[in-house]
Amino acid sequence: MAVPPVPHAKITVPALPPEFVVRAALRGELDGGATADVALVCAPAGYGKTLLLADWARSSTAADTAWVSLDRDDNDPERLWASIVAALAACPSVPGTSRLHGRWVWRAGAQPEFLDELVDAIRTLPRPIRLILDDLHELVDQEVLHGIQILTRNRPAGMQLVLSSRLDPPLSLPRLRMAGRLWELRAAQLRFSLPDTAALLEKSGLRITPTQVDLLHRRTGGWAAGLRLAAVGMAESADRDGFLSQFTGDERSVADYLVGEVLCGLPEDVQEFLRVISISEPVPTGLAAELSGREDAGSVLDGLENQTSLLSPTGQRRDAYIVQELLRTHLLADLRRQGLKRAAELHGVAARWWAGRPEPVHALDHAAQSLDSALLADLLHRFAVPLIVAGDHEPLRRALASAGAHTVAADPWLALSSALAHLEAGEFPAARADLGRARQSWPAHSPGNLTVLRTVAEQLSAGVVESTAATPPPAPRIIDELPAEPELEALARLSRGAARLERNDRAGARAEFEAALFLSHSHGFGYLAMQCLALLGVIAGATGDVQTMRAVSVEAVALATEHGWERSAWSCAATAMLAWGALLRTETAEAERLAAEGLAVGAATSSPHLRFALQDVHGAAAFDGGDRAGGLAELQQARSDLGNLPAGAQQVASHAMLEFGAALQLGHSTAARTVLGWLANRTGDNAEHVVMRALADAAGGRHEHARSLLRPVLEGAVTALLPQTMVDAWLLETTLALAGGERPAARRALQTALGLAEPLDALRPFTHAGPGIRELLVHQHGSFGASDAFAVRALAAGARSGSRQALLSERELTVLGLLPSLLSLDEIADDLTVSVNTVKSHVRSIYTKLGVSSRRLAVLAAHEHGLLASSVRQG
Incomplete structure (x- = not known):
């Protein structure tokens, strides 16, 4: 029987629609797979297999393409092979003398012989051919599939077989794959990228x-x-x-x-x-x-x-x-x-x-979604606390919402869980309402775990809920007996630590937070770990352990970033501690950036006290960065925003020292007195209040009175709330001693200030201490013993580099770098292999440009303007 005629459309590469997207990467993959005997493009309907292959066939010139669009009628072997022969014969490189143009006769039961002749005809072609069989999944007839199997097994060297199918064809793919003869393109690669x-x-x-x-x-x-x-x-x-x-x-x-x-x-x-x-x-x-x-x-x-x-x-x-x-x-x-x-x-x-x-x-x-309220309530009882400590608050809120307000209000466990979820979202009024519902539905005989959960919720809410409540909730007690469940024990320890911190028992608070952190790491309570790290950072900062403060705060922020908790109050608290550390190290731009970031991301979830702390750092950093009026205004606004809300004595003292110092430097005595009175009303008598009064007296020229005020602080008779306050006190004593002509006393005071500042990494006090301090640092350079390196950093921190460096030539910077040495001008000339007159000329130019009249003053000015370090590098 002669092979029947084939419709032209069946063996024509399909046209591409106007919205077709060329996918160059997939074209490249198809080109790479062209060396395999069989290429399979397999994916469900609608993944663009046909159009991708059509685009490849039109763009690739490595081989001629014979295309056959298969359908159900091709389960007739005669019809199938007629289409394949016609597609092959239509290829441009097939010569007119090829047997593919001849008369092919199909005989039932003679498929192997027919295929042998077809393979021989293809083998004689002068150019490689790829045969693309599109929609191979349409073929289900066993004889037809057996024929395709024979073709894959006996494929001639000049032909690649490309199969496109919605399903894996039954063609011994594992054997082809193992032999390295199969190349595949699957749905995962065919999916459209963004x-x-x-x-x-x-x-x-x-x-x-x-x-x-x-x-x-x-x-x-x-x-x-x-x-x-x-x-x-x-x-x-x-x-x-x-x-x-x-x-x-x-x-x-x-x-x-x-x-x-x-x-x-x-x-x-x-x-x-x-x-x-x-x-x-x-x-x-x-x-x-x-x-x-x-x-x-x-x-x-x-x-x-x-x-x-x-x-x-x-x-x-x-x-x-x-x-x-x-x-x-x-x-x-x-x-x-x-x-x-x-x-x-x-x-x-x-x-x-x-x-x-x-x-x-x-x-x-x-x-x-089960419509089983009992099942939902049971699972909420079981999983609410684990979700809270793990940080999965949104799924918990969804489940509580599905349970319904009435169910939550009637069940104190659910109400307390809801309160904790609202607290972490910064929804303080809702948390306060949940706490009220828990009290109203409280059972006559409450289980121990329920009592623990209530204590935890009230403890964690105490710092934020009471500041917005008309009637503050009762003060939570410290949990005595720890529950057996690890998630409740960890929460209980967090609560106990917070209670001890409120009582100023920092050692006890640290021990509780460290125990809670250990449990969190052991059981995967990531969110609770972040909370503990943030609180440990606060304690470390309050006690002057800046290395620990930075380490745990960095770890807390890293956890927040990893899990998407950047907007949590705890992440913002850790950011605030990092910003405060940067401010003390005089990394002004970094401090301002961190504070701005904390204010931006934590706007909704942060408590007023946290916003107050972040505004403090941001305002002080702006002041240090040159926007003095703006920085002072921001500090004043922060105090105004805090209003009458209660705040810790350390936080109040920290703000007062920042705002007072800014006001005093700008000559705003009324503003300075306002802050002084605010601090006294809030905290009573302390070293910060005394130092501020002494600073005001010193600014007014009342040096002896300032010094007499300061003496009890220096002798330890008045307690400081902040570790860095003693640095400020000893630097003020240095300035007052210099003003009184007591240089040895000034040197001893400066040595003490350096010793106190170094473990705190507190460089900022030196930047605001005045020229007398910097001059003494220069003159006593190399005589501070273990504090010498920190003294150099203090000088560099106080340097104001800028336009003056550009005024000095490279050679002048080199000479400037040698002026602090004991070398004479003759020796400097020898060292630089120039004449002494040349060195003298450079020195005179340096004096003129720096506005000084002596070698000592030139060295001091160089330190102040950051030129000495630059000149050393140039040399």
């Missing part, structure tokens, strides 16, 4: 925002058909945001495509399997078995992945699967149409399964 998605939508005539593009890309998972259907829908919709929010697999055009092109080829029992597992994302094999009742669920999932690519494995062990998003939402909608009760029952099964793992986030999400 840039591809943007290009497709633009070519479709849509002008949408990057946010909308990103949402659509995530919603479709890069599925080309889904993107094209969405583009059509968006073009017809007046409300594009509304369309996107409702675009799911149940949208009519998407559903029709999924049913007609994707699901119709699957057996009904597999479709039902997909429907029941669609309630979970992801779906582990064990849960799939529970939901479907099929013991072979793992095999079904593996088969669907390998044969259809409708779902993808996830996790290190690849024992859980993710169903393509639009398909999953379609299946879920279809399941719900069968009855809400059935879907709710499946969610209940999933909730119990996840709870047994335990995976509380998944368990609560499913319990909320």
